[in-house]
Amino acid sequence: MRAIRRRPTRTVESMIEYLILGCACISIMILLLIIIFLFKEGLPAFAHIPLSEFIFGTVWQVQAVEPRYGILPLLCGSILVTGGAITVSVPLSIMCALYISEVAHPLAREVIKPLIELLAGIPSVVYGFLALTALADLTQRFTGSIHRLNALNGALILAVMIAPTVISISEDAIKSVPKEYREAAYAIGADKWETMSRVVFPAAFPGVMVAVMLGISRAIGETMAVLMATGNAPLLTFDILSSVQTMTAVIAIEMGEVTFGSVHYHALFAIGLILLGITFIINFLAEALLRRFRGVSP
Amino acid sequence: MSSEYKIEIRNLQVGFGKLMVIKNLNINIMSNCVTAVMGPSGCGKSTLIRTINRLNDLVPECHVKGQVLLDGRDIYDPSMDVVELRRRVGMVFQKPNPFPKSIYENIAFGPRIHGIAGGNSLDEIVERSLRAAALWDEVKDRLDAPALSLSGGQQQRLCIARALAVQPEVILLDEPCSALDPAATAKIESLMVSLKKDYTVIVVTHNMQQAARVSDFTAFLYLGELVEYGETRRVFENPSSKLTEDFITGRFG
Numbered sequence: 039m040r041a042i043r044r045r046p047t048r049t050v051e052s053m054i055e056y057l058i059l060g061c062a063c064i065s066i067m068i069l070l071l072i073i074i075f076l077f078k079e080g081l082p083a084f085a086h087i088p089l090s091e092f093i094f095g096t097v098w099q100v101q102a103v104e105p106r107y108g109i110l111p112l113l114c115g116s117i118l119v120t121g122g123a124i125t126v127s128v129p130l131s132i133m134c135a136l137y138i139s140e141v142a143h144p145l146a147r148e149v150i151k152p153l154i155e156l157l158a159g160i161p162s163v164v165y166g167f168l169a170l171t172a173l174a175d176l177t178q179r180f181t182g183s184i185h186r187l188n189a190l191n192g193a194l195i196l197a198v199m200i201a202p203t204v205i206s207i208s209e210d211a212i213k214s215v216p217k218e219y220r221e222a223a224y225a226i227g228a229d230k231w232e233t234m235s236r237v238v239f240p241a242a243f244p245g246v247m248v249a250v251m252l253g254i255s256r257a258i259g260e261t262m263a264v265l266m267a268t269g270n271a272p273l274l275t276f277d278i279l280s281s282v283q284t285m286t287a288v289i290a291i292e293m294g295e296v297t298f299g300s301v302h303y304h305a306l307f308a309i310g311l312i313l314l315g316i317t318f319i320i321n322f323l324a325e326a327l328l329r330r331f332r333g334v335s336p
Numbered sequence: 337m338s339s340e341y342k343i344e345i346r347n348l349q350v351g352f353g354k355l356m357v358i359k360n361l362n363i364n365i366m367s368n369c370v371t372a373v374m375g376p377s378g379c380g381k382s383t384l385i386r387t388i389n390r391l392n393d394l395v396p397e398c399h400v401k402g403q404v405l406l407d408g409r410d411i412y413d414p415s416m417d418v419v420e421l422r423r424r425v426g427m428v429f430q431k432p433n434p435f436p437k438s439i440y441e442n443i444a445f446g447p448r449i450h451g452i453a454g455g456n457s458l459d460e461i462v463e464r465s466l467r468a469a470a471l472w473d474e475v476k477d478r479l480d481a482p483a484l485s486l487s488g489g490q491q492q493r494l495c496i497a498r499a500l501a502v503q504p505e506v507i508l509l510d511e512p513c514s515a516l517d518p519a520a521t522a523k524i525e526s527l528m529v530s531l532k533k534d535y536t537v538i539v540v541t542h543n544m545q546q547a548a549r550v551s552d553f554t555a556f557l558y559l560g561e562l563v564e565y566g567e568t569r570r571v572f573e574n575p576s577s578k579l580t581e582d583f584i585t586g587r588f589g
Contacts, residue, residue, distance in 0.1 A: 241435070
């Protein structure tokens, strides 16, 4: 007879536990350090710029004799581009997820899913290239906009970029709806569309909302592609056909030539702080939503 | 054709891919009776009743040969409307599976998609269905509560009410009590008996006592074949097949 495999001793087991605890602590520490660093570099900006002027100031002009640090135009740029991307991407992505998990032939699914995941693997600078060259011409031709590079252009490329995130997370949510619900609907005589729209989708809704939230945080944080696509003019506007500059783009562009320790330097970090705050709020909302819906459905 | 049979099944063969689950089965189901389908696990009981509402259609590799007549009409005929078939033949599953919606919305689901017949209001249909499933008194004050907040037995009765709401003619129950405790089981059993007044009830069970308690007719399936079929009392007191006798006396199964 073979000897029964000996279980790890109690000390080994507790060592493993500490190891795992250590790993968890490291990631929390890193996050904390990032936040501390951002605050340390960002907060001094407000010693020179009043907070109200920073947030509500309508002009971002750092090279002027009297530099102006108002992030409202940048905030507007970010909102325009992200909002546009979400508006375009979310409905398409959700329908795509429904198609993949509920309608597509298994063979089609095998082809489409990896292709969509491949989209997520394309470097964002390549997307930026595409937006800068091909997509910009298209958007200008179809809208007749004055600015060749504009918020719409950035929104469209961003819509493609966040689609894989929204699709694959929504698809997971839809797929995890128990088979029993579908059977129950079919057994009452619901057809495929009724089952999908009245039973499966509502049951998957919390998960789909989380997918949308994650798509939004990804869109707000995206830098390189929007930097190349939107024209980088910090204009305070709600016109989607105008050139804009996003908060991320301004950091990426100006950080390279800023004088270390200057007001400008600290102001850029303060923008980073605001960005962090926004994504933090969105993730928090996603979590809260999920928690609330979990109370109702399993 | 005798019209007292609600369902006539002729030369039925059902398989999944290469595996034949039901091999040449013939059975006639009486109208307004409870018919129990009994047999050891894997003998094709569930497959049989899922053939009657064509729920097996959802399984891509499933193939069906032979005839299943509902009121004399072959439900596998290409002209058969599957949606209408499933309205007429309701089903209750092994595990209670209410939708993650309110109690009211669970019942209203069927009438909403099929349209409401006979000038009844949705509220009336909901109340009538819940009463028929002996659940009304327990939930009438909280129709907006989530269905998943009910106990397992209540959920199963809710599923029965949901099936009744579209006014079916036949109700298929696939081991409806196997996930329930004895008290809830007793409630569902007495419900099954009361339902036969208005409906034709077919219940799959591997619990012999249950078959004996609730059914008028009992079919005994073994390895995809109908071994014995007749009045429940006769089947239990005087089985004609040695196999049935062994199953009933607990030698296997």
